Amino acid sequence: MSTNANTVSTSLSTRDMHSTTMRSSWQLVKRGLINTRRLPSAFIPTLAMPIFNMLSFSGTFFALTKLPGFPTDRSVNWFMPLGLAMGAAFSGVGLGFSLIRDLENGFYDRLRMSPTSRASLIVGPILATWIRVTLVTLVVFGAGTMLGARPTAGVMSYVCSWIAAIGISTIGAGWGLGLAYRFQDMRGAAIMQMSIFLTMFLSTAQVPLYVMTGWLHTVARINPVTNIFRLSRSGWVNANDPGYMSWSNSYGGLIAIVALSALTLIFALRSLQKLDN
Amino acid sequence: MSGAATLANDVSVQRSTSAALRQTFALAKRSTLELFRQPALVVPSIVFPLFFSFLGNSSFGKTTSLPGFPKVNSYLQFQLAGTITQGVLFGSVTGAAALATDIENGFFDRLLASPTSRLSILFGRIAGSVLFGALETAVFVLVLLPFGADVSAGVPGIIAMIISGALIALAVGALMSSVALKTGSSEAVQGTFPLLFILLFFSSAFFPRETMSGTYKTIAGLNPISHLVEGLRALSLEGFSVSATARAILVPLAIAIVALYIASRQLNARLRAN
Numbered sequence: 277m278s279t280n281a282n283t284v285s286t287s288l289s290t291r292d293m294h295s296t297t298m299r300s301s302w303q304l305v306k307r308g309l310i311n312t313r314r315l316p317s318a319f320i321p322t323l324a325m326p327i328f329n330m331l332s333f334s335g336t337f338f339a340l341t342k343l344p345g346f347p348t349d350r351s352v353n354w355f356m357p358l359g360l361a362m363g364a365a366f367s368g369v370g371l372g373f374s375l376i377r378d379l380e381n382g383f384y385d386r387l388r389m390s391p392t393s394r395a396s397l398i399v400g401p402i403l404a405t406w407i408r409v410t411l412v413t414l415v416v417f418g419a420g421t422m423l424g425a426r427p428t429a430g431v432m433s434y435v436c437s438w439i440a441a442i443g444i445s446t447i448g449a450g451w452g453l454g455l456a457y458r459f460q461d462m463r464g465a466a467i468m469q470m471s472i473f474l475t476m477f478l479s480t481a482q483v484p485l486y487v488m489t490g491w492l493h494t495v496a497r498i499n500p501v502t503n504i505f506r507l508s509r510s511g512w513v514n515a516n517d518p519g520y521m522s523w524s525n526s527y528g529g530l531i532a533i534v535a536l537s538a539l540t541l542i543f544a545l546r547s548l549q550k551l552d553n
Numbered sequence: 554m555s556g557a558a559t560l561a562n563d564v565s566v567q568r569s570t571s572a573a574l575r576q577t578f579a580l581a582k583r584s585t586l587e588l589f590r591q592p593a594l595v596v597p598s599i600v601f602p603l604f605f606s607f608l609g610n611s612s613f614g615k616t617t618s619l620p621g622f623p624k625v626n627s628y629l630q631f632q633l634a635g636t637i638t639q640g641v642l643f644g645s646v647t648g649a650a651a652l653a654t655d656i657e658n659g660f661f662d663r664l665l666a667s668p669t670s671r672l673s674i675l676f677g678r679i680a681g682s683v684l685f686g687a688l689e690t691a692v693f694v695l696v697l698l699p700f701g702a703d704v705s706a707g708v709p710g711i712i713a714m715i716i717s718g719a720l721i722a723l724a725v726g727a728l729m730s731s732v733a734l735k736t737g738s739s740e741a742v743q744g745t746f747p748l749l750f751i752l753l754f755f756s757s758a759f760f761p762r763e764t765m766s767g768t769y770k771t772i773a774g775l776n777p778i779s780h781l782v783e784g785l786r787a788l789s790l791e792g793f794s795v796s797a798t799a800r801a802i803l804v805p806l807a808i809a810i811v812a813l814y815i816a817s818r819q820l821n822a823r824l825r826a827n
Contacts, residue, residue: 321747332754335769339619339760482612492611 297393304400305407311374312408319408322370326363326416330356331423333482340483347484347513353428356420357437357508358481363412364441365476368448369468371401375456376464388552398544402449409445413438425512429521433511436526440508443533444501448472450540457547480505484519500536503528573670580669580677585684587651594647595685599692602640606632606697609759621763623790627701634785635758637693637714638778641686641721642749646742648682648722649729653739665827675734675820679726679813686722690715706793713798717785720805724781725749727812734819758782780804 312319334351341351348354378384387397417425417434427433451472455464478492479501488496496502507529510521519525588595610629617625625631655661655678664674694704694711704710733742755769756778765773773779784804787797 328751328754332751335765335772336754336760337613338766338769339621339764340613340616342619343616477608482608487613487615488611489614490611492608 296391297396297399300392300396301400301403304396305404308374308401308404309407312404322363322367322408323412323415325366326359326412327419328359329362330359330416330420333358334423337482340487343487345486347509347517347519348428349514350424350426352420352423352425353512354509356416356425357440357505357512359420360413360416360437360441361444361476361481361505361508363416364409364445365448365472366469367405367409367412368445368450369452369472371405371449372452372456372468373465375401375453376459376461379456379460394545394548394552397548398450398453398541401453402446405445405449406442409441410438413441427511428513428515429511432521436511436521437508440504440529440533443504443529443537446537447533447540450537450542450544454540454543454547457544457551460551475499475501500532503532505529507533569670573673576669577673577677577680580673581680581684584648584651584678584681588648588681588685595644598640598643598647599689601643602636602693603696605639606636606693606702607700610700613760616760619764622761623763625790626703629697629700629702630789631761631786632759633693633697633702633704633789634782636697637690637718637785638721638758638782639753640689640693641718642725642753642778643746644685644689645682645722645725646729646746646749648678648685648726649733650739650742651681652678652730653733653737653742656733656737657739662827665824671820671824672817675730675816679723679730679816682722682726683719686726687715687719689722690718702789704789705791706788706797710788710793710797713793713801714785714788717788717801717805720802720809721781724805724809724812727809727816731812731816731819734816734823737823752776752778756782777804777808781808 330352333355337355338351340346340354341349346354375384378387417437429436452468455468458464459467478495479499480488480496481501485493485496485502506519507526510519510525513519606629609632610627614628616622617628617631623631652661652675655664661674665671691711694702694714698704704714706713729742729745732745733739736742755772756776757765757773758778762770762773762779762783781804784797784800784802787794787800791797
């Protein structure tokens with residue numbers, strides 16, 4: 277009888293805890309979205325940056341498509357996923373910036389004093405970031421289409437690029453939050469930006485592997501972000517290209533997203549626990 | 554009597570000119586020392602362009618055989634001019650932000666309260682950026698030279714490049730100082746950084762104009778940054794000639810004259826407001 281009562285009470289308390297986590301997360305999602313609306317100056321750069329990236333890179337490096345064997349004859353098809361990835365990454369690390377602001381002005385201490393589950397402090401802002409990244413993705417797709425981007429695998433082209441963007445934003449968010457918890461001031465911001473920037477550009481962000489020479493080829497080949505770019509671009513390259521949409525060109529990217537997200541989110545959670553202690 | 558008055562007037566003009574020069578020199582020394590004492594402010598404007606050079610060399614090394622690409626030994630040789638311009642642009646923003654900081658923390662007002670020549674306050678600050686621009690150019694050439702960024706114009710070309718780098722720093726430093734004088738906010742000066750970044754990307758800094766097409770090619774052709782870069786590039790690729798040297802020096806000089814005029818007008822506007 278007592279054992280049964282304990283079990284029921286434990287399962288109820290677990291259910292309560294989950295429901296509290298979800299409710300708190302939802303409130304933090306709402307706060308994140310309201311902040312986006314009230315502080316457009318913080319969101320607009322995230323929106324403008326991928327468009328600028330796509331526009332400038334596809335214009336400057338237009339001639340790349342004339343290289344023998346280049347995966348597409350439209351430079352915007354190649355650089356749109358880069359723009360998306362940059363926008364998503366900076367939306368993710370942007371969470372770190374807002375966390376630093378919250379830590380500095382004392383709001384975060386109030387959150388930590390409240391009976392909120394610790395997981396919701398990470399889950400809520402990440403969900404808000406996913407919504408923002410989806411908005412950015414839609415705008416970039418629209419701008420890309422106007423600039424001449426054309427999918428080669430139908431709706432799946434958009435879906436794969438969106439999954440890659442969501443994945444990159446999660447990795448960026450985990451990394452940004454973790455660093456913000458550790459540094460608790462703007463010193464962390466420089467490291468967030470620099471590390472994300474380097475990781476992106478030391479991959480196939482600009483050119484395919486076969487075009488690279490020297491040290492960059494070796495680094496990009498082992499950089500997991502290369503797999504994410506392959507996934508993101510698989511629906512934008514020519515149908516006869518080896519990188520065209522297929523399971524073998526997608527699973528590497530999915531594994532990289534899951535593994536890097538898990539690692540960075542564990543880093544964020546551990547850093548939060550350290551802050552609590 | 555009238556002759557004595559003219560002589561006295563001449564002596565006083567000479568004295569005030571020499572005082573203004575001394576003050577400019579002292580303020581230039583201050584701004585230069587300030588830059589070197591805070592390496593965290595200046596190191597990124599040297600390290601990042603170098604990183605992008607090596608990244609570009611590995612990424613775009615195979616593109617040098619594309620139609621429209623000038624004849625080069627390596628992509629680094631082509632990229633050298635872009636690297637110099639990029640580094641000098643970013644370094645000059647730091648110098649102008651320091652002028653805005655002087656306005657924010659009241660040092661500018663203390664200078665105004667002293668019998669300092671007004672123009673020396675502006676020129677002293679820009680002189681620090683000019684010196685740093687020349688130094689950056691020398692560093693970029695020396696670091697990239699062993700990796701294949703040959704300067705066809707030889708030693709005279711390198712000297713012309715350093716002068717050109719200094720003039721680009723003068724032009725950009727003066728323009729950014731106008732922003733500093735207008736707004737009095739270092740944040741606003743730093744806020745112009747994305748604008749410079751956009752101008753740089755919409756130019757021929759990273760790829761030749763001949764390989765671009767359509768509207769983008771037109772924009773790159775109208776962009777003054779393209780002309781700054783191409784002047785320097787002429788020395789790097791074409792060898793030493795009067796026309797290459799003139800392009801490398803006269804284009805930034807012309808922009809610098811206009812920028813200095815704008816900056817001195819902004820200074821006068823701020824003095825009137827004070």
